[in-house]
Amino acid sequence: xxxxxxLAFPLTLFAACTDAGAPEPTRGTSEPAPAASAVExxxxxxxxxxPTPRLPAGIDAExxxxxxxxxxxxxxxxxxxxxxxxxxxxxxxxxxxxxxxPETRHSPRGPEPFGEAATEANRRLxxxxxxxxxxxxDERDRYGRLLADVYLxxxxxxxxxxxxxxFARVMTxxxxxxxxxxxxxxxxxxxxxxxxxxxxR
Numbered sequence: 060x061x062x063x064x065x066l067a068f069p070l071t072l073f074a075a076c077t078d079a080g081a082p083e084p085t086r087g088t089s090e091p092a093p094a095a096s097a098v099e100x101x102x103x104x105x106x107x108x109x110p111t112p113r114l115p116a117g118i119d120a121e122x123x124x125x126x127x128x129x130x131x132x133x134x135x136x137x138x139x140x141x142x143x144x145x146x147x148x149x150x151x152x153x154x155x156x157x158x159x160x161p162e163t164r165h166s167p168r169g170p171e172p173f174g175e176a177a178t179e180a181n182r183r184l185x186x187x188x189x190x191x192x193x194x195x196x197d198e199r200d201r202y203g204r205l206l207a208d209v210y211l212x213x214x215x216x217x218x219x220x221x222x223x224x225x226f227a228r229v230m231t232x233x234x235x236x237x238x239x240x241x242x243x244x245x246x247x248x249x250x251x252x253x254x255x256x257x258x259x260r
Contacts, residue, residue, distance in 0.1 A: 122189070128221065129221070130153065157235065180226045184211065195235035195237070
């Protein structure tokens with residue numbers, strides 16, 4: 060019996076050592092890792108076109124030349140020329156209503172101060188543009204020029220813009236007084252701010 064006991068002892072010791080070296084199983088149930096939260100990409104910028112400004116009813120014309128700060132030459136479109144009672148494609152001289160800029164050519168004293176600056180400001184606004192002309196109650200002056208309020212396609216009222224920026228003074232000649240109050244208010248603001256010709260004094 061003694062030899063059998065000696066053989067069993069090493070086997071028991073080997074089994075104990077094997078169990079001691081084995082890693083202890085993880086307790087508890089394993090849970091799947093939480094999924095990364097989805098980040099929504101920023102919304103693309105809207106591609107919807109800007110609404111087209113509503114222009115007052117009038118005559119569309121192509122600007123051919125800027126004469127000075129308050130006068131331009133235009134070519135009328137056929138339909139608009141007929142509405143005005145003139146020839147198709149006729150070139151018209153247009154004098155802005157309600158304002159006056161310093162003279163560059165016709166003053167007996169020669170070019171007036173700030174006249175060139177006013178001409179250049181007008182050129183920046185209307186050169187190569189198609190403008191909307193709104194004739195006055197009196198459509199023409201004594202020189203045969205078409206008297207009109209002038210608008211750009213984006214809705215800019217050119218007569219008012221030149222007064223607002225200090226390139227023109229208000230000049231009211233009845234019965235063409237549609238925007239007289241607005242132009243006077245803009246002139247007052249330009250004078251108080253010292254813009255353009257009001258700051259050149």
